[in-house]
Amino acid sequence: MTWMLMVIILNLELSPPAVHNTYIIEMFSSQKECIEKHNDFFDELKNRKLTVPDNFNLGCVLLKGTRI
Numbered sequence: 001m002t003w004m005l006m007v008i009i010l011n012l013e014l015s016p017p018a019v020h021n022t023y024i025i026e027m028f029s030s031q032k033e034c035i036e037k038h039n040d041f042f043d044e045l046k047n048r049k050l051t052v053p054d055n056f057n058l059g060c061v062l063l064k065g066t067r068i
Helices: 031-047
Strands: 002-011 018-028 056-063
Touching: 002 031, 018 031, 018 056, 031 056
Parallel strands: none
Antiparallel strands: 002 018, 002 056
């Protein structure tokens, strides 16, 4: 299975919010690897004392029907 670490930027000025843009950061062969990279991303922000904007979403998404 292929897992994608994706960023979704929302347009919060609309009601309900709409997707403004999406990015695939990296692809992984396991959910565990993806989650580790996800956690590393937020740990790094915390270490730098940076905050995540409200419209920023990062998550692991399964790309069904594919193989690496």
